[in-house]
Amino acid sequence: MGDHRKEFLKASWANVLTNVLKIVVEGGVGLTFGSLALVADAAHSVADLLASAVVLVWGRLSFEGPDTNHPHGHDRVEPLTALFVGGTLVLLGLKLLYDAGQTILSAPESTYSIALVAGLAFAFCDRAFCYWYTKRVNRNVESAGLAALAADSKNDLYTTGAAVIGVAGMAGGFPVLDPLAGGLVSLLVIHQGVEISRENVNYLVDTAAPKPVRDDIRDEILSHEDVHGLHDFTAYHAGTVYEVEFHAEVAADHTFIEAHDIETELRNDLVSRDDVGDVHIHLDPEGLGEWKDAEERHGSSPIN
Numbered sequence: 001m002g003d004h005r006k007e008f009l010k011a012s013w014a015n016v017l018t019n020v021l022k023i024v025v026e027g028g029v030g031l032t033f034g035s036l037a038l039v040a041d042a043a044h045s046v047a048d049l050l051a052s053a054v055v056l057v058w059g060r061l062s063f064e065g066p067d068t069n070h071p072h073g074h075d076r077v078e079p080l081t082a083l084f085v086g087g088t089l090v091l092l093g094l095k096l097l098y099d100a101g102q103t104i105l106s107a108p109e110s111t112y113s114i115a116l117v118a119g120l121a122f123a124f125c126d127r128a129f130c131y132w133y134t135k136r137v138n139r140n141v142e143s144a145g146l147a148a149l150a151a152d153s154k155n156d157l158y159t160t161g162a163a164v165i166g167v168a169g170m171a172g173g174f175p176v177l178d179p180l181a182g183g184l185v186s187l188l189v190i191h192q193g194v195e196i197s198r199e200n201v202n203y204l205v206d207t208a209a210p211k212p213v214r215d216d217i218r219d220e221i222l223s224h225e226d227v228h229g230l231h232d233f234t235a236y237h238a239g240t241v242y243e244v245e246f247h248a249e250v251a252a253d254h255t256f257i258e259a260h261d262i263e264t265e266l267r268n269d270l271v272s273r274d275d276v277g278d279v280h281i282h283l284d285p286e287g288l289g290e291w292k293d294a295e296e297r298h299g300s301s302p303i304n
Contacts, residue, residue: 004141011137015052015149018130019045022123022156029119033111036103037166038119040096040182041159044189047092048152051085055145079203082148082196089152089193093186100183104176112170120164127156142274144203148196155192159185202237209235209242213275217244220269226250226262228286241277244270252285259283 022045030038131153138146162184169177208214214235222230229249235242250262263281270279 004143007137008141008143008146009056011134011141011146012052012056012149014133015130015153016049016056018126019049019052022126023049025126026119026123029115033113033116035116035163035166035170036100036179037163037181037185038116038123040100040185041123041156041163043096044089044092044156044159044185047088047189048149048156051088051152052149054084055081055149079144079200081145083200083204085145085148085152086193086195086197086200089189090197091193093188093190093193096186096189097183100179100186103179103182112167116167116170120160120167123160123163124157127153127160131157144200148200151196152192155188159188162188204237207237209237213242217242217270217273217276218246221246221248221266224248224262224266224269226254227266232282238277242275243278243280244276245280247282247284249284249286254285 023042026038026045027042029035030042131150134146134150134153138150162181164181165184166178166181169175169181209217214233217235218230218233221227221233227248227250231247231249233244233246235244237243248262248266250259254262263283266281267279270276
Protein backbone atom coordinates (compact mmCIF):
# COMPACT_ATOMS: atom_id res chain seq x y z
CA MET A 1 0.00 0.00 0.00
CA GLY A 2 2.91 2.31 0.65
CA ASP A 3 3.13 5.06 3.22
CA HIS A 4 0.10 7.21 2.38
CA ARG A 5 -1.15 7.82 5.90
CA LYS A 6 -1.79 11.56 5.40
CA GLU A 7 -3.79 11.06 2.21
CA PHE A 8 -5.77 8.28 3.87
CA LEU A 9 -6.63 10.48 6.86
CA LYS A 10 -7.66 13.42 4.67
CA ALA A 11 -9.99 11.26 2.58
CA SER A 12 -11.43 9.59 5.70
CA TRP A 13 -12.13 12.96 7.34
CA ALA A 14 -13.68 14.23 4.09
CA ASN A 15 -16.13 11.30 4.21
CA VAL A 16 -16.97 11.98 7.85
CA LEU A 17 -17.58 15.72 7.39
CA THR A 18 -19.55 15.48 4.14
CA ASN A 19 -21.79 12.82 5.67
CA VAL A 20 -22.48 15.06 8.67
CA LEU A 21 -23.46 17.92 6.35
CA LYS A 22 -25.74 15.68 4.28
CA ILE A 23 -27.48 14.30 7.36
CA VAL A 24 -28.13 17.75 8.82
CA VAL A 25 -29.37 19.38 5.62
CA GLU A 26 -31.26 16.55 3.93
CA GLY A 27 -32.57 14.99 7.14
CA GLY A 28 -33.76 18.35 8.46
CA VAL A 29 -35.64 19.15 5.26
CA GLY A 30 -37.12 15.63 5.04
CA LEU A 31 -38.41 15.69 8.61
CA THR A 32 -39.82 19.18 8.23
CA PHE A 33 -41.92 18.29 5.19
CA GLY A 34 -42.56 14.61 5.93
CA SER A 35 -40.61 13.12 3.01
CA LEU A 36 -39.74 9.46 3.71
CA ALA A 37 -37.50 9.39 0.63
CA LEU A 38 -35.31 12.20 1.98
CA VAL A 39 -35.35 10.81 5.50
CA ALA A 40 -34.34 7.38 4.18
CA ASP A 41 -31.53 8.90 2.15
CA ALA A 42 -30.35 10.88 5.19
CA ALA A 43 -30.59 7.76 7.38
CA HIS A 44 -28.43 5.98 4.84
CA SER A 45 -25.84 8.67 5.51
CA VAL A 46 -26.00 7.93 9.25
CA ALA A 47 -24.69 4.47 8.42
CA ASP A 48 -22.18 6.07 6.08
CA LEU A 49 -21.04 8.32 8.89
CA LEU A 50 -20.55 5.37 11.21
CA ALA A 51 -18.70 3.46 8.49
CA SER A 52 -16.49 6.48 7.75
CA ALA A 53 -15.63 6.81 11.41
CA VAL A 54 -14.75 3.11 11.64
CA VAL A 55 -12.53 3.34 8.56
CA LEU A 56 -10.87 6.43 10.02
CA VAL A 57 -10.13 4.76 13.37
CA TRP A 58 -9.45 1.16 12.33
CA GLY A 59 -8.03 1.83 8.88
CA ARG A 60 -5.07 3.75 10.30
CA LEU A 61 -3.82 0.48 11.79
CA SER A 62 -3.18 -0.89 8.30
CA PHE A 63 -0.28 1.55 8.00
CA GLU A 64 1.41 0.12 11.09
CA GLY A 65 4.25 -2.30 10.44
CA PRO A 66 4.73 -5.71 12.11
CA ASP A 67 4.94 -5.78 15.89
CA THR A 68 5.10 -8.37 18.66
CA ASN A 69 1.38 -9.17 18.53
CA HIS A 70 1.07 -8.83 14.74
CA PRO A 71 4.23 -10.33 13.18
CA HIS A 72 2.76 -10.13 9.66
CA GLY A 73 1.60 -6.53 10.04
CA HIS A 74 -1.98 -5.25 9.96
CA ASP A 75 -3.00 -5.98 6.36
CA ARG A 76 -6.26 -7.65 7.38
CA VAL A 77 -7.49 -4.54 9.22
CA GLU A 78 -8.45 -2.84 5.94
CA PRO A 79 -10.84 -5.54 4.66
CA LEU A 80 -12.21 -5.92 8.19
CA THR A 81 -13.24 -2.25 8.22
CA ALA A 82 -14.68 -2.55 4.72
CA LEU A 83 -16.65 -5.64 5.78
CA PHE A 84 -18.09 -3.63 8.67
CA VAL A 85 -19.20 -0.98 6.15
CA GLY A 86 -20.94 -3.62 4.03
CA GLY A 87 -22.69 -5.27 6.98
CA THR A 88 -23.91 -1.94 8.29
CA LEU A 89 -25.39 -1.05 4.90
CA VAL A 90 -27.26 -4.35 4.66
CA LEU A 91 -28.84 -3.93 8.10
CA LEU A 92 -29.79 -0.31 7.46
CA GLY A 93 -31.25 -1.16 4.05
CA LEU A 94 -33.48 -3.83 5.59
CA LYS A 95 -34.74 -1.34 8.20
CA LEU A 96 -35.50 1.28 5.53
CA LEU A 97 -37.31 -1.30 3.40
CA TYR A 98 -39.51 -2.22 6.36
CA ASP A 99 -40.30 1.44 7.07
CA ALA A 100 -41.19 2.05 3.43
CA GLY A 101 -43.56 -0.91 3.43
CA GLN A 102 -45.27 0.28 6.61
CA THR A 103 -45.73 3.77 5.17
CA ILE A 104 -47.22 2.45 1.92
CA LEU A 105 -49.75 0.38 3.89
CA SER A 106 -50.77 3.46 5.85
CA ALA A 107 -51.78 6.82 4.44
CA PRO A 108 -48.60 8.69 3.46
CA GLU A 109 -48.60 12.26 4.68
CA SER A 110 -46.14 14.68 3.13
CA THR A 111 -46.05 18.26 1.93
CA TYR A 112 -44.25 19.36 -1.22
CA SER A 113 -41.89 22.32 -0.98
CA ILE A 114 -39.12 23.76 -3.13
CA ALA A 115 -36.94 23.22 -0.06
CA LEU A 116 -37.11 19.47 -0.78
CA VAL A 117 -35.56 20.07 -4.20
CA ALA A 118 -32.85 22.23 -2.65
CA GLY A 119 -32.13 19.53 -0.07
CA LEU A 120 -31.78 16.90 -2.79
CA ALA A 121 -29.53 19.16 -4.86
CA PHE A 122 -27.26 19.72 -1.87
CA ALA A 123 -27.17 15.99 -1.11
CA PHE A 124 -26.25 15.16 -4.70
CA CYS A 125 -23.42 17.71 -4.86
CA ASP A 126 -22.19 16.62 -1.42
CA ARG A 127 -21.87 12.94 -2.40
CA ALA A 128 -20.53 13.68 -5.89
CA PHE A 129 -17.67 15.67 -4.39
CA CYS A 130 -16.98 12.98 -1.77
CA TYR A 131 -16.93 10.22 -4.41
CA TRP A 132 -14.59 12.19 -6.70
CA TYR A 133 -12.19 13.14 -3.90
CA THR A 134 -12.07 9.69 -2.28
CA LYS A 135 -11.57 7.97 -5.65
CA ARG A 136 -8.83 10.43 -6.57
CA VAL A 137 -6.92 9.92 -3.31
CA ASN A 138 -7.31 6.14 -3.44
CA ARG A 139 -5.51 5.93 -6.79
CA ASN A 140 -2.30 6.25 -4.78
CA VAL A 141 -3.38 4.88 -1.39
CA GLU A 142 -5.09 1.72 -2.73
CA SER A 143 -7.05 1.22 0.49
CA ALA A 144 -9.88 -1.32 0.67
CA GLY A 145 -11.58 0.84 3.29
CA LEU A 146 -11.47 3.96 1.10
CA ALA A 147 -12.58 1.89 -1.90
CA ALA A 148 -15.65 0.81 0.09
CA LEU A 149 -16.39 4.41 1.08
CA ALA A 150 -15.98 5.59 -2.52
CA ALA A 151 -18.35 2.86 -3.72
CA ASP A 152 -20.82 3.87 -1.04
CA SER A 153 -20.59 7.55 -2.07
CA LYS A 154 -21.31 6.52 -5.66
CA ASN A 155 -24.25 4.46 -4.43
CA ASP A 156 -25.50 7.58 -2.62
CA LEU A 157 -25.85 9.31 -5.98
CA TYR A 158 -28.28 6.59 -7.06
CA THR A 159 -30.22 6.67 -3.80
CA THR A 160 -30.52 10.46 -4.01
CA GLY A 161 -31.73 10.03 -7.58
CA ALA A 162 -34.37 7.61 -6.33
CA ALA A 163 -35.43 10.17 -3.73
CA VAL A 164 -36.08 12.60 -6.59
CA ILE A 165 -38.88 10.25 -7.71
CA GLY A 166 -40.54 10.63 -4.34
CA VAL A 167 -40.33 14.42 -4.39
CA ALA A 168 -41.62 14.50 -7.96
CA GLY A 169 -44.57 12.37 -6.86
CA MET A 170 -45.34 14.78 -4.05
CA ALA A 171 -45.18 17.70 -6.47
CA GLY A 172 -47.51 15.91 -8.90
CA GLY A 173 -50.07 14.92 -6.29
CA PHE A 174 -48.97 11.29 -5.90
CA PRO A 175 -47.55 11.13 -2.35
CA VAL A 176 -47.38 7.31 -2.47
CA LEU A 177 -44.36 7.68 -4.75
CA ASP A 178 -42.40 9.02 -1.79
CA PRO A 179 -42.41 5.75 0.26
CA LEU A 180 -41.99 3.78 -2.98
CA ALA A 181 -38.85 5.79 -3.67
CA GLY A 182 -37.76 5.13 -0.10
CA GLY A 183 -38.16 1.39 -0.73
CA LEU A 184 -36.09 1.65 -3.92
CA VAL A 185 -33.38 3.46 -1.99
CA SER A 186 -33.33 0.67 0.59
CA LEU A 187 -32.89 -2.02 -2.10
CA LEU A 188 -29.94 -0.12 -3.57
CA VAL A 189 -28.40 0.16 -0.11
CA ILE A 190 -28.79 -3.58 0.52
CA HIS A 191 -27.25 -4.46 -2.86
CA GLN A 192 -24.21 -2.27 -2.27
CA GLY A 193 -23.72 -3.69 1.22
CA VAL A 194 -23.80 -7.27 -0.07
CA GLU A 195 -21.27 -6.51 -2.82
CA ILE A 196 -18.83 -4.83 -0.43
CA SER A 197 -19.17 -7.64 2.11
CA ARG A 198 -18.66 -10.38 -0.48
CA GLU A 199 -15.48 -8.82 -1.82
CA ASN A 200 -13.87 -8.33 1.57
CA VAL A 201 -14.82 -11.75 2.93
CA ASN A 202 -12.58 -13.12 0.16
CA TYR A 203 -9.71 -11.03 1.50
CA LEU A 204 -10.22 -12.32 5.04
CA VAL A 205 -10.52 -16.06 4.34
CA ASP A 206 -7.25 -16.38 2.39
CA THR A 207 -8.77 -17.14 -1.01
CA ALA A 208 -6.37 -17.91 -3.84
CA ALA A 209 -5.15 -15.11 -6.04
CA PRO A 210 -6.85 -14.92 -9.46
CA LYS A 211 -5.26 -17.19 -12.06
CA PRO A 212 -3.75 -14.31 -14.13
CA VAL A 213 -2.03 -13.02 -10.98
CA ARG A 214 -0.73 -16.50 -10.10
CA ASP A 215 0.55 -16.99 -13.63
CA ASP A 216 2.28 -13.61 -13.59
CA ILE A 217 4.03 -14.30 -10.27
CA ARG A 218 5.00 -17.82 -11.38
CA ASP A 219 6.49 -16.49 -14.64
CA GLU A 220 8.45 -13.89 -12.71
CA ILE A 221 9.98 -16.61 -10.49
CA LEU A 222 10.86 -18.83 -13.44
CA SER A 223 12.49 -15.89 -15.24
CA HIS A 224 15.33 -15.93 -12.68
CA GLU A 225 18.38 -17.40 -14.41
CA ASP A 226 19.17 -19.79 -11.54
CA VAL A 227 15.65 -21.23 -11.20
CA HIS A 228 15.23 -24.39 -13.30
CA GLY A 229 11.84 -25.52 -12.03
CA LEU A 230 8.99 -24.68 -9.69
CA HIS A 231 6.50 -26.71 -7.68
CA ASP A 232 4.25 -26.50 -4.61
CA PHE A 233 3.47 -22.95 -5.68
CA THR A 234 0.57 -21.03 -4.17
CA ALA A 235 -0.46 -17.39 -3.88
CA TYR A 236 -3.35 -16.37 -1.65
CA HIS A 237 -4.86 -13.30 -0.02
CA ALA A 238 -3.43 -12.11 3.28
CA GLY A 239 -5.67 -9.10 3.68
CA THR A 240 -5.61 -7.00 0.51
CA VAL A 241 -2.16 -8.28 -0.56
CA TYR A 242 -0.93 -11.75 -1.52
CA GLU A 243 1.24 -14.19 0.37
CA VAL A 244 3.36 -16.39 -1.89
CA GLU A 245 4.83 -19.82 -1.13
CA PHE A 246 6.83 -22.09 -3.46
CA HIS A 247 9.69 -24.56 -3.92
CA ALA A 248 12.29 -23.43 -6.48
CA GLU A 249 14.62 -25.93 -8.14
CA VAL A 250 18.25 -24.77 -8.47
CA ALA A 251 21.53 -26.38 -9.46
CA ALA A 252 22.89 -28.74 -6.80
CA ASP A 253 26.45 -27.36 -6.93
CA HIS A 254 25.63 -23.92 -5.51
CA THR A 255 27.45 -23.00 -2.32
CA PHE A 256 25.41 -22.16 0.76
CA ILE A 257 26.12 -18.46 0.26
CA GLU A 258 25.11 -18.61 -3.41
CA ALA A 259 21.86 -20.38 -2.53
CA HIS A 260 21.20 -17.73 0.12
CA ASP A 261 21.73 -14.97 -2.45
CA ILE A 262 19.35 -16.64 -4.92
CA GLU A 263 16.65 -16.89 -2.27
CA THR A 264 17.18 -13.26 -1.25
CA GLU A 265 16.94 -12.06 -4.86
CA LEU A 266 13.74 -14.02 -5.44
CA ARG A 267 12.14 -12.67 -2.29
CA ASN A 268 13.19 -9.05 -2.90
CA ASP A 269 11.90 -9.17 -6.48
CA LEU A 270 8.49 -10.42 -5.37
CA VAL A 271 7.94 -8.20 -2.32
CA SER A 272 8.80 -5.18 -4.47
CA ARG A 273 5.45 -5.77 -6.18
CA ASP A 274 2.58 -3.67 -4.81
CA ASP A 275 0.32 -6.71 -4.58
CA VAL A 276 2.70 -9.04 -2.65
CA GLY A 277 3.03 -8.76 1.12
CA ASP A 278 5.21 -11.73 2.09
CA VAL A 279 7.07 -14.60 0.43
CA HIS A 280 8.10 -18.04 1.72
CA ILE A 281 10.71 -19.87 -0.36
CA HIS A 282 12.21 -23.36 -0.19
CA LEU A 283 15.15 -24.11 -2.46
CA ASP A 284 15.45 -27.69 -3.79
CA PRO A 285 18.78 -28.79 -5.31
CA GLU A 286 18.54 -30.61 -8.61
CA GLY A 287 19.06 -34.34 -8.36
CA LEU A 288 16.83 -35.05 -5.37
CA GLY A 289 13.90 -35.94 -7.61
CA GLU A 290 11.40 -34.51 -5.13
CA TRP A 291 9.44 -32.83 -7.88
CA LYS A 292 9.48 -35.62 -10.46
CA ASP A 293 6.04 -36.92 -9.46
CA ALA A 294 4.45 -33.47 -9.68
CA GLU A 295 1.84 -33.02 -12.42
CA GLU A 296 3.94 -30.38 -14.10
CA ARG A 297 7.45 -29.22 -13.45
CA HIS A 298 7.42 -25.71 -14.78
CA GLY A 299 3.81 -24.76 -14.19
CA SER A 300 1.32 -24.60 -11.38
CA SER A 301 1.11 -27.33 -8.79
CA PRO A 302 -2.05 -29.23 -7.80
CA ILE A 303 -2.35 -26.82 -4.84
CA ASN A 304 -3.71 -24.15 -7.14
